[in-house]
Amino acid sequence: MGDPAGIGPEITWKAWERLRGDGDKAFAVIAPPAVMRSVSRAEHPVAVIDSLSQAPDAFPDTLPILPIEGSRAVPGQPDTMHADAITGSISTAVRLALAGEAAAVVTNPIAKDVLYRAGFSFPGHTEYLGTLCEGVAPPYPPGPVMMLTAPDGERAPLRVALATIHIPLSETKSALTSDAVLSAARTLLGALRVDFGLEHPRLAVCGLNPHAGENGALGSEERDIIDPVCRLLRAEGHDVTDALPADTLFHAEARQTYDGVLAMYHDQGLIPVKTLDFHRGVNVTLGLPIVRTSPDHGTAFGIAGQGIARPDSLIEALRVAREIAHHRAG
Amino acid sequence: MGDPAGIGPEITWKAWERLRGDGDKAFAVIAPPAVMRSVSRAEHPVAVIDSLSQAPDAFPDTLPILPIEGSRAVPGQPDTMHADAITGSISTAVRLALAGEAAAVVTNPIAKDVLYRAGFSFPGHTEYLGTLCEGVAPPYPPGPVMMLTAPDGERAPLRVALATIHIPLSETKSALTSDAVLSAARTLLGALRVDFGLEHPRLAVCGLNPHAGENGALGSEERDIIDPVCRLLRAEGHDVTDALPADTLFHAEARQTYDGVLAMYHDQGLIPVKTLDFHRGVNVTLGLPIVRTSPDHGTAFGIAGQGIARPDSLIEALRVAREIAHHRAG
Numbered sequence: 001m002g003d004p005a006g007i008g009p010e011i012t013w014k015a016w017e018r019l020r021g022d023g024d025k026a027f028a029v030i031a032p033p034a035v036m037r038s039v040s041r042a043e044h045p046v047a048v049i050d051s052l053s054q055a056p057d058a059f060p061d062t063l064p065i066l067p068i069e070g071s072r073a074v075p076g077q078p079d080t081m082h083a084d085a086i087t088g089s090i091s092t093a094v095r096l097a098l099a100g101e102a103a104a105v106v107t108n109p110i111a112k113d114v115l116y117r118a119g120f121s122f123p124g125h126t127e128y129l130g131t132l133c134e135g136v137a138p139p140y141p142p143g144p145v146m147m148l149t150a151p152d153g154e155r156a157p158l159r160v161a162l163a164t165i166h167i168p169l170s171e172t173k174s175a176l177t178s179d180a181v182l183s184a185a186r187t188l189l190g191a192l193r194v195d196f197g198l199e200h201p202r203l204a205v206c207g208l209n210p211h212a213g214e215n216g217a218l219g220s221e222e223r224d225i226i227d228p229v230c231r232l233l234r235a236e237g238h239d240v241t242d243a244l245p246a247d248t249l250f251h252a253e254a255r256q257t258y259d260g261v262l263a264m265y266h267d268q269g270l271i272p273v274k275t276l277d278f279h280r281g282v283n284v285t286l287g288l289p290i291v292r293t294s295p296d297h298g299t300a301f302g303i304a305g306q307g308i309a310r311p312d313s314l315i316e317a318l319r320v321a322r323e324i325a326h327h328r329a330g
Numbered sequence: 331m332g333d334p335a336g337i338g339p340e341i342t343w344k345a346w347e348r349l350r351g352d353g354d355k356a357f358a359v360i361a362p363p364a365v366m367r368s369v370s371r372a373e374h375p376v377a378v379i380d381s382l383s384q385a386p387d388a389f390p391d392t393l394p395i396l397p398i399e400g401s402r403a404v405p406g407q408p409d410t411m412h413a414d415a416i417t418g419s420i421s422t423a424v425r426l427a428l429a430g431e432a433a434a435v436v437t438n439p440i441a442k443d444v445l446y447r448a449g450f451s452f453p454g455h456t457e458y459l460g461t462l463c464e465g466v467a468p469p470y471p472p473g474p475v476m477m478l479t480a481p482d483g484e485r486a487p488l489r490v491a492l493a494t495i496h497i498p499l500s501e502t503k504s505a506l507t508s509d510a511v512l513s514a515a516r517t518l519l520g521a522l523r524v525d526f527g528l529e530h531p532r533l534a535v536c537g538l539n540p541h542a543g544e545n546g547a548l549g550s551e552e553r554d555i556i557d558p559v560c561r562l563l564r565a566e567g568h569d570v571t572d573a574l575p576a577d578t579l580f581h582a583e584a585r586q587t588y589d590g591v592l593a594m595y596h597d598q599g600l601i602p603v604k605t606l607d608f609h610r611g612v613n614v615t616l617g618l619p620i621v622r623t624s625p626d627h628g629t630a631f632g633i634a635g636q637g638i639a640r641p642d643s644l645i646e647a648l649r650v651a652r653e654i655a656h657h658r659a660g
Contacts, residue, residue, distance in 0.1 A: 168549030219498030247600035251608030278581030
């Protein structure tokens with residue numbers, strides 16, 4: 001569901017309208033029925049189901065809802081009274097995925113400060129999911145690692161994972177340890193293989209500094225931290241580059257040379273993905289025992305309730321979730 | 331000329347072949363004649379001219395050369411013996427531009443380490459140009475400020491200037507003072523007005539941190555340094571944003587909302603430009619008394635002499651130089 005005062009309910013309804021003709025794309029939304037009724041159209045009243053197994057039959061005619069407690073929200077007006085429903089939607093989804101009843105979890109945007117005021121104690125969505133999944137091993141080296149992916153025309157999608165995430169830029173240097181780079185690279189390589197079905201994935205690795213440090217003249221992290229990790233991975237048989245200049249790594253020809261990129265910090269990885277396809281970027285959490293994707297935008301309280309929110313990213317998040325679930329099942 | 335062992339001579343010849351049909355696009359290359367003869371075709375022997383004023387007449391039939399001392403180079407084999415010709419080509423071009431004989435200077439790539447070994451004491455091209463131009467005021471607040479620009483389909487070109495350039499990422503925080511941001515912004519605003527003919531340019535400013543610091547949660551530089559500069563400029567009547575998240579600033583719709591961007595560090599600004607149009611990116615030095623552009627690639631010693639180098643960026647650099655010269659003259 002995400003935050004019911006944001007655009008989550010609206011784009012969920014729009015995604016259903018777009019996908020309902022294809023039974024293979026069935027999904028259900030875990031939300032208070034009142035929330036989804038507030039965005040539905042009269043000719044397609046929502047269907048409250050008891051079990052996810054009923055979702056495929058209901059899907060062609062109406063949006064299936066797996067109900068939880070809660071009330072409808074005022075669009076654009078977040079309220080801590082919805083916090084229990086927001087976290088309840090997430091925890092229910094994870095429980096169903098861990099039990100094998102759901103193939104994947106797709107999370108709509110939440111506003112962290114609303115949850116914080118209600119006593120939520122996790123830094124974000126991803127950490128909360130990590131805790132809910134504790135004790136269950138993923139099918140490859142564990143994360144969580146944040147990956148952004150977006151369609152890239154006729155090419156394979158652009159897939160960029162981050163070695164460091166939501167920290168001030170000045171803390172990147174201290175966060176970028178050999179362990180952090182190695183761990184993120186292992187998770188990404190595992191995900192490219194298991195989640196995206198690439199038998200021998202090609203990984204390109206970004207440098208931290210301009211021109212990837214220019215042989216030490218513009219920084220030492222490539223020589224001291226990143227390149228040794230790359231050498232170690234190559235020695236294990238992985239197809240991994242050394243640290244490469246990030247500014248020349250994302251044009252069309254360069255994108256043919258790899259299956260995934262490990263970026264060293266947030267903007268380095270997100271700028272190219274969102275520049276190339278702003279509306280269909282998808283956030284994928286790699287290295288969890290469950291499949292989890294998310295649209296790559298926020299709650300957009302400013303435009304909630306106006307009917308103008310675009311479901312493109314959610315629809316792509318649903319597609320990527322199906323793709324990963326398919327590969328994990330196969 | 332740039333380094334004669336790199337692709338400079340070859341792309342200069344190819345640019346002439348592409349542009350010779352249009353007399354308004356005449357240029358001359360300042361080089362030892364032997365260097366240019368080594369890349370010319372027999373049916374169009376190069377023309378050695380005495381003065382730039384002869385270039386337009388010669389241009390339709392052959393590439394005009396303003397000769398300097400020097401010998402031909404072995405492609406792919408840089409040599410300190412060419413250092414005097416390399417720097418001489420630059421200093422001659424600047425002298426002609428300062429004297430009003432040349433409308434603009436376009437510099438082909440040089441390899442700094444080759445020049446260093448020959449005793450060159452400037453950090454790079456741009457600083458050398460700055461010294462050659464000392465004592466002459468530019469027509470707007472002085473730089474030098476590095477700007478990258480690239481064509482953007484039917485839209486106005488993307489233009490991104492950098493507040494900090496070739497330093498390790500970890501030094502960005504200390505280099506990013508209020509003075510540095512303000513000075514770069516003033517130069518960029520002046521250049522958009524004077525060099526690119528925009529009467530009231532709209533400037534978008536990047537934050538330093540992920541999500542532009544997310545109200546201080548992910549870094550304080552936006553609040554303490556960047557936003558106060560933006561407010562000051564707005565108080566002076568400029569159309570300037572506050573610090574914006576860099577990852578959502580470069581997609582097609584966002585690019586409609588500004589005429590120029592001030593990025594805080596190298597990769598933040600270069601990643602979007604080179605992702606969008608790798609082959610036609612152009613480096614423009616803002617805030618010099620002369621017009622100076624440069625192709626946005628290196629000497630490419632690895633492919634020199636093979637005939638496969640692309641002149642796209644040089645041709646675009648020549649076009650941007652003409653555009654700026656036209657605006658400055660008008």
